[in-house]
Amino acid sequence: MQIIKLDATESTNTYLKELSAKKEVQDFTIITTENQTSGRGQLNSKWESERGKNLAISILKNRINIPVDRLFLMNVCVSLSILDSLNRLNIPNLKVKWPNDILSGNFKIGGILIENIISGSKIKRSIIGFGLNVNQSEFKNAPNASSLKKIMGHDFNLDSVFYAIIENLHQQLNRPILTFENELYKQYHSQLFKIGVKSNFLIQKEEPIEGVIEGVSKNGKLKVKLENGSLQEFGLKEIRLQY
Structure with missing residues (x-):
């Protein structure tokens, strides 16, 4: 595991993608920054983030033995891992909203963006991006957004939250997740926002x-x-x- 901390960058996913195109990057290399100036979500949506208040993380995962038609399994595994990490911090009413949002109640606190590099019929490697609202108190352009601080009423140590999440992700993504596909989907459905409603x-x-x-x-x-x-x-x- 290698962690690269940047003072600022437009997008941790873009930085990691460009870095891995220039040279060989070891498995589970992590890019994080205090200031992501142009964070992206699904469909190129913007991610609003105040400098030094939140987490912006991108992880390179090599040697993923998953067929292209099963690539959403990465979203499932990453979502469940993040929910587990946040549950350990006692964040209430956690759910995953298809396809990539992490909610507490009806409020979005995090978002996932996974970009896959395909080779033949299998995923060669993935860049797993995750943004988490931690200590930000105001969201000007995102009325459904919230943060751990707003929900829990106190500040969080960013490093503690960061290491809790990446250690859990490292453990989960080093398993042969295709073997656990049915179990993972069962867990995912139990945490899916508005299922059955x-x-x-x-x-x-x-x-x-x-x-x-x-x-x-x-x-x-x-x-x-x-x-x-x-x-x-x-x-x-x-x-x-x-x-």
């Missing part, structure tokens, strides 16, 4: 629908039972949960 969604060109989340397929699609009783699967760009 009638909810409102937007699909296609902002068309509203109602349905119930039944789970996530092994190729990473959200399974929703619609009002007419049909069960449909939706990809990342095809549906948005309203909450």
